[in-house]
Amino acid sequence: MQNSDASHRQPAPRVTDAAELRSVARELRRQVIRLVRPTGQGYVQQGLGAADLFAALYFGEMRLDPSDPSWADRDRFLLSTAHNTAIFHATLAARGCIASDTLFSYCKDGSPLEINASERLGPVIEATCGSLGQGLSVGVGMALAARRTGRDFRSYVVLGDGEMQEGQVWEAAMAAGSYGLGNLCLIIDFNEMQVEGHIDQVLKMNPVAEKWESFGFRCETIDGHDFDQIFAALKRSREAVDRPSCIIAKTVPGKGAPSLEGIFGHNIKLPGETAERALQELDAGEFA
Amino acid sequence: MSSTTAVMSDDLMVNDFITRGAAGPVPRLYGDALVVAARADERIMCLCADLAGATETDAFRDALPDRFVHTGIAEANMIGMAGGMARCGLVPFVHSFSVFATRRCYDQIAMQVAYPRLPVKIVGFLPGLTTLLGVSHQAIDDIALMRALPNMTVIEPEGPRQMRAAVEAALAVDGPVYLRMKRPDAGYHDDGEGSPLLPGQAEILREGTDGTIVACGLMVEAALEAATILEREGASVGVLNMATIKPLDRGTLLHMARRAPVIVTAENHSIVGGLGSAVAETLLEAGVSVGFARVGLADTFAEGGSTPYLLKKFGMTADDIAAKFRAAAGRSS
Numbered sequence: 001m002q003n004s005d006a007s008h009r010q011p012a013p014r015v016t017d018a019a020e021l022r023s024v025a026r027e028l029r030r031q032v033i034r035l036v037r038p039t040g041q042g043y044v045q046q047g048l049g050a051a052d053l054f055a056a057l058y059f060g061e062m063r064l065d066p067s068d069p070s071w072a073d074r075d076r077f078l079l080s081t082a083h084n085t086a087i088f089h090a091t092l093a094a095r096g097c098i099a100s101d102t103l104f105s106y107c108k109d110g111s112p113l114e115i116n117a118s119e120r121l122g123p124v125i126e127a128t129c130g131s132l133g134q135g136l137s138v139g140v141g142m143a144l145a146a147r148r149t150g151r152d153f154r155s156y157v158v159l160g161d162g163e164m165q166e167g168q169v170w171e172a173a174m175a176a177g178s179y180g181l182g183n184l185c186l187i188i189d190f191n192e193m194q195v196e197g198h199i200d201q202v203l204k205m206n207p208v209a210e211k212w213e214s215f216g217f218r219c220e221t222i223d224g225h226d227f228d229q230i231f232a233a234l235k236r237s238r239e240a241v242d243r244p245s246c247i248i249a250k251t252v253p254g255k256g257a258p259s260l261e262g263i264f265g266h267n268i269k270l271p272g273e274t275a276e277r278a279l280q281e282l283d284a285g286e287f288a
Numbered sequence: 289m290s291s292t293t294a295v296m297s298d299d300l301m302v303n304d305f306i307t308r309g310a311a312g313p314v315p316r317l318y319g320d321a322l323v324v325a326a327r328a329d330e331r332i333m334c335l336c337a338d339l340a341g342a343t344e345t346d347a348f349r350d351a352l353p354d355r356f357v358h359t360g361i362a363e364a365n366m367i368g369m370a371g372g373m374a375r376c377g378l379v380p381f382v383h384s385f386s387v388f389a390t391r392r393c394y395d396q397i398a399m400q401v402a403y404p405r406l407p408v409k410i411v412g413f414l415p416g417l418t419t420l421l422g423v424s425h426q427a428i429d430d431i432a433l434m435r436a437l438p439n440m441t442v443i444e445p446e447g448p449r450q451m452r453a454a455v456e457a458a459l460a461v462d463g464p465v466y467l468r469m470k471r472p473d474a475g476y477h478d479d480g481e482g483s484p485l486l487p488g489q490a491e492i493l494r495e496g497t498d499g500t501i502v503a504c505g506l507m508v509e510a511a512l513e514a515a516t517i518l519e520r521e522g523a524s525v526g527v528l529n530m531a532t533i534k535p536l537d538r539g540t541l542l543h544m545a546r547r548a549p550v551i552v553t554a555e556n557h558s559i560v561g562g563l564g565s566a567v568a569e570t571l572l573e574a575g576v577s578v579g580f581a582r583v584g585l586a587d588t589f590a591e592g593g594s595t596p597y598l599l600k601k602f603g604m605t606a607d608d609i610a611a612k613f614r615a616a617a618g619r620s621s
Contacts, residue, residue: 072377119404127371131399137368138400144357144369145376148333155372168396171365178360 009073011063012095018227024094025055029256029282031090031103037275041107041115044270045253045263047087049191049224050158053249054091056230057156057187066096069123075153076126076142080135081160082116084189089113097124133166135159136186140176143184143244154183154238162194165203170215177216182241185234186217190224191251195266212246224249257281314471315478317451318411319344322381323351325455330355331379335370337363343383343413344471364393370408371400379407379459386412386427386468390434401464402437409458410434411467415444415505416556416585417599418470422592427468428585432561434466435534442534444468444505445485448476450531453485457532461487470506490537492544496526499550499579499617501609502541504530504563507554507583510599513606514554518613524548525613536566542574550579550617554609559584579616583609 015021032047058064062075079088086106093100098121105111112120116130126142129135139157146153163169176184188208196202205211212219218240222229230249237245254260257278270278326332326348335357340346349356359366363384370380382389389412390397401408412430419425434442441461445454451469458465465487472478493508494515503511508529515525526544530537545551551571553564564582571578585602599605613619 127375128399128403131395133364134368134396134400137365137396138372138375140365141369141372141374141380142376143372145373145378148355148373148378149376151376168362168364168368171360171362172368174360175362175365175369 009065009071011074012066014061015059016231021052021055021059021227024059025051026256026282026285028055028087028090028094030279031094032086033257033270033275033278033282035086035090035103035106036270037272038104039107040269042086043084043115043266044086044268045193045260045265046084046189046191047090048257048260049251049253049255050084050087050189051256052225052227053158053187053189053230053251054087056227056234058091058095060231061234062156063153064095064097069097073151073153076139076155078126078129078135078139078155078157079117080129080157081132081163082118082128082130082135085113085115085117088117092124098122132160132163133168136169136172136176139184139186140172140179140181143176143181144179146183147181152183154185156185156187158187158189160194161188161190161192161205161208162199162202164188164205164208173212173215173217176244180216180242181244184244185237186212186244186246188246188248189251190248191253193253193264193266197264209246209248212248217244217246219246219248221248221250224251225255256285258285314474315448315476316344316347317448317472317478317482318454318469319347321452321455323348325459326352326355329379329459331377333357333373333378333380335359335366335380335382337361337366337382337384337388339384339413342385342471343411345383363388364396367393367396367408367410368400371404371406374401374406374408375404379409381409381411381458383411383413385414385425386430387414387425388412390427390430390466394433398437402439405439405463407463409465409467411469413469413471415468415470417590417593417602417604418506418556418595420592420594423589426590428558428590429561430466430468431533431555431557431563432565435561435566439463440534441465441487441532442468443485443487443532446491446504446508446529446531447506448472448478449483450485452482457485457487468505485531488532488535488537490540491529491531492526492540493529494525494527497524497548499523499548499552499613500526500528500544501552501554501613502528502530502563502567503554504533505556506595507556507604507609510604510606510609511554514609514613517606517610523613523617523619530563530567533563533566536570538570538574541567541570542576545571545576545578549577550613552581552583552609552613552616554583554604556604557584558587560587579618581612581616583612
């Protein structure tokens with residue numbers, strides 16, 4: 001099979017300076033509000049909560065070339081829940097992976113920028129997920145394919161915490177652990193929220209870290225808003241070559257806009273004045 | 289000590305028991321063909337949900353271990369992994385019993401295989417009424433389920449003679465394929481060659497001027513027998529092997545139907561959503577009016593049993609096909 005050409009091809013430059021990334025993430029959060037405001041569609045709280053993870057992955061961690069989204073040696077990224085697209089699409093545009101001027105067709109009829117990310121958008125969407133529980137399986141298959149074809153790309157899968165209730169997640173976990181996939185990095189966006197409220201009110205899932213460890217993952221729990229912690233965990237994941245990693249990233253829904261922070265709303269509407277207030281808070285906030 | 293006791297020693301391996309349990313040697317037509325294809329095409333991977341012997345993939349497991357993936361008894365994950373592999377340039381063949389390879393992981397197939405039109409080949413064994421195991425293991429709606437998915441090709445070889453060619457047929461289709469396979473019966477004599485299976489092309493096995501039986505899978509043999517029964521009564525009945533159920537060979541079907549406007553379908557599957565439905569839809573939409581009947585499981589679950597017993601009990605023998613033909617043609621025997 002073909003071998004990697006990653007050694008003689010430069011990926012997009014990476015940003016790993018925490019102050020610079022905070023600035024990137026603040027702008028991504030602003031975009032989340034701007035994208036959701038016109039139609040009231042899209043997932044605000046989750047987008048604000050995951051902004052730091054998306055900034056870290058797309059600007060600092062992953063090997064990618066925005067001018068060639070099909071580059072065979074790119075790292076693979078799968079957003080298994082698929083619905084957290086206000087932040088996902090904003091990040092893709094900010095990184096140059098999709099044209100910024102397409103962003104504002106988000107959630108409008110005919111647009112490939114759907115609420116659930118689909119491959120209608122092109123190869124930047126590595127698989128059409130959103131039917132919960134499937135993304136990790138696809139990531140495991142990609143990691144196996146990398147091993148088989150002698151390529152050194154990595155699979156990054158972002159899973160929702162409520163999504164862990166899907167049985168297929170644990171089938172995939174068992175497989176990843178069994179195959180010792182050091183090229184697989186799972187990040188759980190642990191915001192403790194699902195449609196019906198707090199995850200523990202719906203179905204108790206603790207202890208989570210111990211579950212992943214028992215399935216053969218190297219697991220650690222971090223503050224999903226602290227870039228130093230995020231990068232340290234991603235580095236340790238790369239260094240664990242003989243087993244998959246699980247990073248439980250604790251995130252706060254609505255993070256960055258104090259009026260929205262901590263509100264457990266799976267699919268909240270954002271009236272104009274609320275959106276305006278959130279934008280002002282983001283401008284004036286701790287990251288300004 | 290008797291000699292029997294001496295045999296029951298440490299030298300016995302688990303395979304001795306498996307061999308003894310079998311009714312006789314069964315040729316591994318599909319499995320060997322997959323190994324041949326994989327040696328020629330290094331993109332091919334073999335995934336199996338803990339049924340290597342029953343899906344004939346034990347040869348692949350032993351010959352090409354780096355390309356064989358034990359998925360464990362986890363079909364949903366198997367399909368997802370296959371999708372991920374196919375997106376990275378590989379051609380995964382995934383294996384289980386038909387019922388678990390389709391119904392159990394339907395959403396995964398829809399989203400990770402059919403929608404993205406990936407070259408994942410889903411290979412199921414134990415179609416329809418071919419198992420003693422009972423209703424849990426009988427795939428009676430797999431053709432219907434797979435046929436309902438956009439982008440999916442559905443192929444059921446007529447029998448052992450087309451099993452080798454099924455591998456080539458699956459590879460010839462640039463996209464997802466469901467192969468519905470039945471292992472040869474014990475003692476089947478293999479001539480080492482087999483017949484071609486061209487995707488999307490029906491095979492006219494017998495010409496007839498009074499009507500046609502359109503069949504797939506093991507019902508092709510019954511259809512030929514039925515045609516012989518009817519011939520003795522003075523009816524000239526053709527037989528069409530519709531090995532590709534989707535896309536259906538519309539041209540050949542309509543040609544036969546226009547020439548002799550009696551069509552009876554025969555499938556080892558529910559009459560709902562399978563070959564019979566596909567043929568009826570095609571004929572009606574083409575405005576071809578025929579005497580028509582479907583032979584298959586009549587919208588009912590079945591039960592465990594030997595195949596001849598079950599086919600008789602559920603009205604799927606050559607005699608049943610002949611009776612349906614007479615009714616559709618308005619003839620009395």
